[in-house]
Amino acid sequence: MSLFTDTYDVIVVGGGHAGSEAAAASANMGAKTLLITMSLQNIAQMSCNPAMGGIAKGQIVREIDALGGYSGIVTDETAIQFKMLNKSKGPAMWSPRAQSDRMRFAEKWRMMLEQTDNLDFYQDMVRGLIIEDNVIKGIRTTLGFDIKAKSVIITAGTFLNGLIHIGEKTFGGGRAGESASTGITEDLVKVGFEAGRMKTGTPPRVDARSLDFSKMVEQPGDEKPEKFSYLSSTKPLEKQRSCYMAYTSQEVHDLLRTGFDRSPMFNGRIQSTGPRYCPSIEDKIDRFATKDKHQLFIEPEGWDTTEIYVNGFSTSLPEDVQDKALRKVAGFENVKFLRFGYAIEYDFFQPTQLKHNLETKLVSNLFFAGQINGTTGYEEAGAQGLMAGINAALKVQGKAPFILKRHEAYIGVLIDDLITKGTEEPYRMFTSRAEYRTLLRQDNADLRLTPMAYELGIASKERLDRVIEKQEKTDLFVAFLRNTSIKHTDVNPILEAKNSAVVDQSMKMFKLAARPQLDFEDVKKFPGVLEFIEANGIDDEIVEQTEVHVKYAGYIDKEKKNADKLTRLENVSIPESFDYHKVKSLSIEARQKLTKIKPVTISQASRISGVSPSDISVLLVYMGR
Structure with a gap:
């Protein structure tokens, strides 16, 4: 039975952080989208701690915002405290974190979603999936409705067969006071998916x-x-x-x-x-x-x-x-x-069963995002939801997938880690997981990602114009420091006050500004710097961006060169039908792992646990390199 006669481009199952970002992204991409959740009152609810961001997580929220997602805006509108963590360390480690008003956070999310074009809402439990010939065709609800869709994104969080534990008491539930979701896991296992169980908990x-x-x-x-x-x-x-x-x-x-x-x-x-x-x-x-x-x-x-x-x-x-x-x-x-x-156990699916666009390998047009992929945290969930929403819309529109590489975003690291390595415990993002964390700073997420988002159509012209202005003014300030000299008689009092070695001749401001003992409050004391800042409308954000560029130019250039090397291996594709068992020179473990993961590039193959450098050399030779 169905009162839903239309076919949606995208159905998002679940209204948590992953589902909310997925629905917003899909709808903003122009796809006709339905967000179905068991409780419209609890959209984007903070089930655990009332905070967003933190170490590496703050960088992810900035990236979501740069890509046109809503998490950063909602956090700013509902924050009650803000801290920039790790300011005593280098800028690659600076991580924003905000304490939020839990009730206002969920309210703001719902208001923003309701103001998003192309997005419908429906409250019901999804108890099954309609799959025909390994292609998703829609969902089946508890009330007995079949709703057709060209693609489906599952973001069920802790609700899939959720089981709550308090002492010797155990009862079904996806969150305190809310029932668990049943039926989805069973349908997925029937068509060959590998399911597992994970646990998380919450304090009093x-x-x-x-x-x-x-x-x-x-x-x-x-x-x-x-x-x-x-x-x-x-x-x-x-x-x-x-x-x-x-x-x-x-x-x-x-x-x-x-x-x-x-x-x-x-x-x-x-x-x-x-x-x-x-x-x-x-x-x-x-x-x-x-x-x-x-x-x-x-x-x-x-x-x-x-x-x-x-x-x-x-x-x-x-x-x-x-x-x-x-x-x-x-x-x-x-x-x-x-x-x-209480503690809660729930179903998840090994993320090695996904492609880089978060589409499942077994069922076409079916996407997973959030804790169903074995992750933990609002930020990791929101990032996956955003990428799944973008890619589900692109798939329906017959366009190429949008995939972020490891040197482009923490989001790229997160997804690549999941689908290449899998996870045996709830995955959490850390700065140490990123090889290129000097490139992937919280301050430059807009410079890295907003031009891509604008090309996709999910970032506004206002966002792009701000990014262009930021880049132009940063370049202008850096050029001024590179090209302007300062007399030793003017700078030595500043150097002496900071216990930095004095100079005996005029020097370029850039070289002096790069000294670790000096910060840009000192640089502003250089003759002409404050006048330059005021004349060119340079704000604190541009000053911070310039300071990072000046002080860490060597590290940034080195990481860019390393990233370029990685890109060369990313360009060596492996056909999906490639038979690793024919390559006898590969180790047995490598053949097994490569066959299971099905990497799409040599670079991804090199990151699979159990695949050695010698195995990669064999593959390169075999691929005609």
């Missing part, structure tokens, strides 16, 4: 009125907060809410251990793998038994609510154990719980 939420913040360490935002979106329409915060830091103790750990025999993690009820880099509190005290304390970050959930997120206390221990242990943390003596922490 407590009432701020029951806490004594005077016993905690205040964590204010930056004095001069920045923002995520490159658009001029969003503004930095003028006021901020503080977070706080508290610590567990040996007494807290001992109390938590009393519940280990009732913990689903330790009594065998949870078999699946959890996130290595965001472990539960019981996992931390078990793995790091010699540590007598762990940090807890006390994060407000919004401007006006009293709800507090206890970051670092993720747990599935029984409620009574959670209560006793948390009361022994300084400031929590009289704590009132709004909800207890």
Whole structure:
């Protein structure tokens, strides 16, 4: 039965961060799109911590924004605190992070989606997929509707056969208070997909009125907060809410251990793998038994609510154990719980079953994005959703896929890692995963990606014009510093004040500005620099971009050359039908891995675990190189 007589270009299943970005991207590409979710009230809900960004994750949000996605704009509009992390390190490590108002975040997302052309909404559960001759044809809902589509993107998050654990209690659910999604996994397994199980968890939420913040360490935002979106329409915060830091103790750990025999993690009820880099509190005290304390970050959930997120206390221990242990943390003596922490198990599919455009290899026009691919985090999910939405629309329109390479974006690293290496635990992005992180900075995501997005039609002319202006003014400022000399009598007082070696003759400003002891507040004291900045309308963003270029020019040039070498291997394609078993010189492991992954280039083949440099040499010879 169906009241839906039209065929959609793209159906997006799931309204989380991946689904929201996918729906927005697809619709903005001109595709007739349907977003179907079990609850329209919970679109883009922050299921875990109320924050966006962080180490490497902040770079991803900037990239999403540069590509015309909504995450950066929504974050700026609903932030309550902003911090640029790692400012004491080089610019490749600078990572923006914002604390968000949870309720306003979801509300803003829904408002933006409802104002997006070509996008319809429908509330229902998808219980099955319509697949004919290994081509997706649509979806089947719990109410019995068949909805036809030219392509489908599944972004089910933790809802696929979700199972919630609190102590000895277990019940089905995709999130606290919401039911699990059934039927999709079973249909996919029937046509040959390999499914697995993963675990994640969340900490208790407590009432701020029951806490004594005077016993905690205040964590204010930056004095001069920045923002995520490159658009001029969003503004930095003028006021901020503080977070706080508290610590567990040996007494807290001992109390938590009393519940280990009732913990689903330790009594065998949870078999699946959890996130290595965001472990539960019981996992931390078990793995790091010699540590007598762990940090807890006390994060407000919004401007006006009293709800507090206890970051670092993720747990599935029984409620009574959670209560006793948390009361022994300084400031929590009289704590009132709004909800207890829990763990959740859910289905995922090995991402090696995908192509680089996030389309599945087994079923044409079917795309996966988000936690279904074994990732963790809003940012990783949003990035995949954006790319799946773009590529689903392109596929329907008969156009070539849009694929970001590893030297072009963290998003490119994320997707290549997933489909080339797979994952046995929830995948989280780190700066260390990127070989070219000096190129992939948070400050230049717009320069890298917005021209591509404009060509696709998902970035506005306003965005492109801002990028062109930014590049032109940066080049102008760099050229001024390269071509302008400064007398030693003018610069030596500045150098002496910064304990930098004085000079005995005139020098180009560029060379002096590159010194590590000097920052650009010092450079502004060079004669003529402030006048140049004011005369050319150079703002703080251009100054920062110029400073990075001046101080890290050598590193940037070196990485560009390395990236060019990689590109040469990216250009050596491998036919999809290539039979690795005919190449007897390959190792047995290489033949097995290459046959399973089906890399599309020699470069991708070189990144597969178990494929050695000698195997790559054999392939190059065999391919006629």
